[in-house]
Amino acid sequence: MQEHDMSWVRTEMALAQPAPSSERGLTAWIRKNLIATTGDAILTIVGIALVAMILPQIINWAFINAQWTGPDRSVCATVAQGGIQPDGWTGACWAFVNAKFGQFMFGTYPIEERWRPIVVAILFVALLVPLLIPRVPRKGLNAILLFLVLPVVAFVLLVGGIFGLPHVETSRWGGLLVTLSLSFVGIAVSLPIGIVLALGRRSNMPIVKLLCVIFIETVRGIPLITVLFFASVMLPLFLPAGVSFDKFLRALIGVSLFAAAYMAEVVRGGLQAIPKGQYEGADSLGLSYWQKMGLVVMPQALKLVIPGIVNTFIGMFKDTSLVIVISMFDLLGIVKQNFSDANWATPQTARSGLVFAAFIFWLFCFGMSRYSMYTERRLDTGHKR
């Protein structure tokens, strides 16, 4: 009888087989995501039809028919409207944006002095970008330069009045310059103040706690627009005659304090999510209050609330448009102001200007949002579901 060795041990892994053709490739993706059921199929067809209806018109308007350069309204108006375009023409009037671009960026900052905000912008980018890239060393020095040195340099350059730089009143600032400087100061000031307020609100010291609660609840209870309005219409009447308080400064203080109050509540949310064991663990190691908070609690809490923090930043960035009520012209304000220039008054002017402003706002908000998602992934330590 022949003995068969029944045992068989496979010595190498079976080669991975490709997934069945019905599960891979474009067809499978389309089947799974677009036409899985009859309902899906109908929705897909309706969706495609909508896009096919709208997209060509948008492209037509924004690019093909658009007017990119021109001296005045005539390039953006049809013959019937007093321009040179054939009747029935519609297209974006980028010529308007082009002609007003300097204003949209700097407001009425004197043209021969516009190198100053440009230098500040270059310095800002040169300091911000390395700070945002984790690989680049010397974060401490970088942060000091960005948050302590740059504001001083920017202040000297933008305001002037010393070192032979002509003084430029803040009332002449405008456009993106105002939007960005308000939001940068707002962000840089609100985060630390917000953290301090959040800690104060959870503090055991009754007076500190009371003060923080009063501040946060008062500020959150008043609309920003009311405070700005009050500061611009009522304040001058209370101040001694002839003394005026810089409008830009009023806006800066208002925006920063508001963002700080909101930030405090966002941070407090993070603090509450940290289990008690973390506090107790830190205490049992003999850490002081500030060590406990700085080394154990805050890093975890802030990581948890990154979406909330960025949400507040983005909200604040867009809220800067409210300074229009004190006649400061941020990007949106100056775009709208220029609609009143009769040399550019056409049916297309307002649309084009608003689309341009929306695009710039989107660019910054989208950038912030993407960076926050990147940071969340980088700091992810496994709590994510």
Add this chain to the structure above:
Amino acid sequence: MKHIAIGVLGAAAFGFAASAASAATLDDVKAKGFIQCGVSTGLAGFSAPDDKGEWQGIDADFCRAVAAAVFGDGTKVKFTPLSAKERFTALQSGEIDILSRNTTWTINRDTALGLNFIGTTYYDGQGFMINAKKLPGVNSALQLSGAAVCVQSGTTTELNLADYFKSNKMEYNPVVFEKLEEVNAAYDAGRCDVYTTDQSGLYGIRLTLGAPADHVVLPEIISKEPLGPAVRQGDDQWYHIVKWTYFALLDAEELGITKANVDEMKNSDSPEIKRVLGQEADTKIGTDLGVSNDWVVNIVKAVGNYGEMFERNVGSGSPLKIARGINALWTKGGLQYAPPIR
């Protein structure tokens, strides 16, 4: 505490713009070297930024004229854009020296608010624009019975409209919006047949319509809106300088003195022209006012006469193409009349 400290530090850094608003605005203005002029946040033809960001328009030019009278240089003006709500506070608190912001002259503003209006640089009034395609044959507001009227809510415009239709025993259907842009869009889309607001504004709005030729501004004016610059009460010298700058613009037009011919006009044979231009021997007209004797020359060199200012900003030289109408000189059937400079 921390916030207060930040506020104080910030205030110290930006600096309080302290200029004691004493009685003598002229001295203040001369000391700082420019006139602070309050303008609108943007109104076509009156004060609106051009491509370079310089303020253009009748209201802006008027401040340049005052600067020319005071300094001999029309560029010595700084403009402060002001919202409708801020404008009076800004003047009262001394933040600005002249309010030249398409502001309607009323008794309340002249008395209770402590302003002094210097005159009417533009006679405006609420008017109607109609879509002639939808309302063919209409050439008077009295034919508008039953029409749908687009109007901005919460304005005196809305009240005037109601009064006008009621007193003429006509029906109308108000289509009300909060924002000007919404009113414009609704009118352009044909949601109403009639648009009502200040007549000067109607011409600007017409430029933004799809088919401007289809729209007609009706001749009726249903409210008085005399727009003019104002100064603070209690400073007669400054009031006179601003007021006579306005009169000088009108007198220059009446005498045919223009930006182009002002230098030739100095040698004119007409004693009146010589007097106005400060060419009379031992003249004290300018110095009595507190400015130099060639002040009218400076004004006209800076902005031209009233007619030139009008045509350049809102009239035939501008896209608005507003007719002179009641803003013509009194010699041409209008209301603009200036006392003589003598």
